[in-house]
Amino acid sequence: MRIAIFGAGAIGCYVGGRLAHAGADVVLIGRPRMGDALAQGLHLTDYRGADLHLPPLPFATGPEAVKDATLVLICVKSQDSAQAAAQLSTHLPPAAILVSFQNGIGNAAALSQALGRPVVPGMVGFNVAWMGGGHFHQGTQGDLHIEESPRLNEALFARAGLPLHVHDDMQPVMWGKLMLNLNNAINALSGLPLKDQLGQRDYRRCLAAAQEEYLDLCRVADQPLARLSPLPAAWLPGVLRLPDRLFALLARQMLAIDPKARSSMADDLTLGRKPEIDAINGEVARLAKRLGRSAPVNQRLMALVEEASHSEPRRTWSGRELLQTLQSA
Ligand SMILES: NC(=O)c1ccc[n+]([C@@H]2O[C@H](COP(=O)([O-])OP(=O)(O)OC[C@H]3O[C@@H](n4cnc5c(N)ncnc54)[C@H](OP(=O)(O)O)[C@@H]3O)[C@@H](O)[C@H]2O)c1
The missing domain is CATH 1.10.1040.10 (N-(1-d-carboxylethyl)-l-norvaline Dehydrogenase; domain 2)
Structure with a gap:
């Protein structure tokens, strides 16, 4: 499974980093300044005392990096969804599963409409703060929630310590x-x-x-x-x-x-x-x-x-x- 994180910020780097730690092939797509901040690798901590250090993950600043992805997690803020869709539209592999891990009500539907293909609505139920450099900290308990999607690799998320709660209706x-x-x-x-x-x-x-x-x-x-x-x-x-x-x-x-x-x-x-x-x-x-x-x-x-x-x-x-x-x- 090759996972592309579109929007390497607090959620994208934390979720992407934990999935990489569980063995997934992850590419982070974000701004150049985040690429610089992650040059020494990722440091992921949580409120339970987890303390993970990862070597630098592949990092790209353009949407072309989604080209081999089987799963794309969209982690930009809601106001950036329209631009994300415009950038992703010509690069997405036809079989890739797209998931929106964004707050707000309408992101998955708006992305889906702009891209002309399904986008699975997801929700992040915990808080992550960027502590500077490559350090991201999960400060509260909570899980990932997602709409039922048969091709999602639930076992990978569970292995990453981020079990998916699957819902018929999000x-x-x-x-x-x-x-x-x-x-x-x-x-x-x-x-x-x-x-x-x-x-x-x-x-x-x-x-x-x-x-x-x-x-x-x-x-x-x-x-x-x-x-x-x-x-x-x-x-x-x-x-x-x-x-x-x-x-x-x-x-x-x-x-x-x-x-x-x-x-x-x-x-x-x-x-x-x-x-x-x-x-x-x-x-x-x-x-x-x-x-x-x-x-x-x-x-x-x-x-x-x-x-x-x-x-x-x-x-x-x-x-x-x-x-x-x-x-x-
Ligand atoms: N942080 C949390 O605790 C938390 C918890 C639950 C849910 N959420 C939700 O998760 C979503 C992401 O939140 P976040 O806190 O991770 O936001 P964030 O830290 O701002 O991360 C988003 C990143 O994506 C980048 N970005 C935006 N458009 C891009 C583009 N076209 N190409 C490349 N990079 C792009 C942003 O760069 P710029 O800043 O330069 O635009 C930013 O670095 C939001 O909907 C938020 O409400 C957050």
Whole structure:
């Protein structure tokens, strides 16, 4: 199996590296600066203490490198999907399986439409942070989820320590993940690691408000949400609003996050990249519009992240300040 990773960033390098460590033939396709960063090889660590060192993997900066692939994992941010499809279209081998491991709801369908062939929807249920150089760190537990696709080599993923959870229908999984991803914007605006941010009740109240708005819209739209955390989705806002001590006691698993972990949207703001906000909070705003309703909390979060991505120096928000601005939305 020759695997091409299109979009060598946090997820692409981590998943590609673990598959290579399990014996797969992997090529990473990414930007020249990532090629330079990986020149000394990959260092993959996780919250359980795994510590893997790999020699440099084949690295390419152009889409031609997919030409012999039997499996292509698309790991670019949602806003880069259209360009990825345009670049890949003339180079993809006809028999290759394509998988989108991206957040948001519509990437696999959009890629599939642009490429005129099936793209299997996938979802990454854990956090990976780029620690600099070739070091990528999985900071939370979680698995890979994927739509049933008979030709996928599930045993390889299991050997890599990334077992695939196979679903008949990925839509409830993607919508369920979107609800958890509503914290990405709050984490990015806080400027804090995830564990510190989620440890503070005011930030959790912000998340609860964004999630409640979302749950309400999903109820109206009859959109089922897969259960991706120990608690049912509908209970999350109530638990998030608990005082810190009670929350720490009841939601132990939610705080079982490596102190280094942060959302990739936080990295986007730090590194001056376009944040993946439209595919997340923007999806909530679009759902509201389709239903003839509004989503003021998610729209305000979207505006704040967009503003932060254009301002220098970047403002960070305390939990209290953010809560006040969301309550007035
Ligand atoms: N990181 C996480 O913890 C996590 C967890 C679950 C799901 N996800 C999802 O996984 C997806 C990838 O996230 P990520 O955190 O891995 O993003 P990332 O670190 O930004 O990685 C994407 C990489 O792809 C590169 N790229 C974009 N277009 C390209 C092109 N046409 N050719 C070559 N390289 C290209 C980007 O370069 P530029 O920056 O220069 O564009 C970037 O280096 C997102 O949808 C994200 O929401 C992430």
